[in-house]
Amino acid sequence: MADEARGREVELDVLRIAHGGVAVAELDGRVVFVADSLPGERVLARITDDRHDRFWRADAVRVLEPSPDRVPHVWAAAAIDRDPAQRAGGAEFGHIAPARQRRLKTEVLRDALQRIGGLTAEQVAALDPAVAAVPGREDGIRSRTRVRLHVDRSGRVGPFAARSKRVVPVDDLPLAVEAAERLLPRRARGRELDLVASGSGAFAAGPRDARGPVVERVGEREFRLEALGFWQVHPAAPAVLTGAVRRAVDPALLDPDADNLDLYGGVGLLAAALAGDGDVRVTTVESEPRASAHAAANLADLPRARAVAARVDAFLTGEPVPRPGATVLLDPPRSGAGADVVAAIADARPAQVVYVACDPVALARDLGVFASRGWRPATLEAFDLFPNTHHLEAVARLVPDA
Structure with a gap:
């Protein structure tokens, strides 16, 4: 049967959203991940991958019963009236009304926190994470620099x-x-x-x-970086994340004289947020040598900031850091920090950890490792910095269990 499924067109009732920009339907007891659809719709879909026993993949090719939240795609090159093989990628939520996009992303985030991060429903409710709009056009276009x-x-x-x-x-x-x-x-x-x-x-x-x-x-600060080096793509993102980090840091737990850290620091954007007016001691750690050199120059006016070019895992095992009392800020790549880095941070018992994440599943997985070592999230904010896609950005503060 599986050999005959690929290429077949089937009618599907779309049930819910999944991580990765696809929705979920069922066919003969099997999960089908459906692209270019959204919950509440009935679509005609073409099976594209039937290699797995537990799930298949499909592309919606026609909407039979649309959701009230379906809108004309913001990018004609990615619209459903094109053959799936000729639809431009990178705007997988472009057919969904912006407010519904944010609600769907919130669902994915909440589900990941419980199912992967191990948080209870009560803990998630207390955090009350909701993906918030950011400055810019409501339809999310003109949002990538x-x-x-x-x-x-x-x-x-x-x-x-x-x-x-x-x-x-x-x-x-x-x-x-x-x-x-x-x-x-x-x-x-x-x-x-x-x-x-x-x-x-x-x-x-x-x-x-x-x-x-x-x-x-x-704001009032300039950041120098390589022409094709990493920088947030949304025009509002640097300011939004700077503000979120400053809100996340509990001033009662921030010791200006501690060995505070900014891990995966890039060119120093978030280290500057932690350093404030320069009275907070902070070391930013970045593995890419040119980015680290730029960070040193970008933070040169902050007398208590320094930049170290090193892999984060090597840095954490090479020095007795972080030390108790420190504030640790980390902004890892999409794959997350990983169990070894999280364990090194958690076991050192700093005063607080601020985790900036661009993937809800990686964030949830790392929060699960923190939880296994006696840490819990105290606050969490999330932002729609990638409109018309399934991506989001989140900023969480973690503290040791009482």
């Missing part, structure tokens, strides 16, 4: 189709800010092309293009 595109063998430029390495040529980028969209070429060389609208100006560059650093401004 950095866009990575791909180039096919004939030189055509576009994103990959969802869950594939197939380039979908496009002639517009509505999720990009206008300065970046204006740089979209018809054709290019190489395999990748980044369109960047920075505080120093807009440019298009391939991964091997030589280009000097750029400068971004957050």
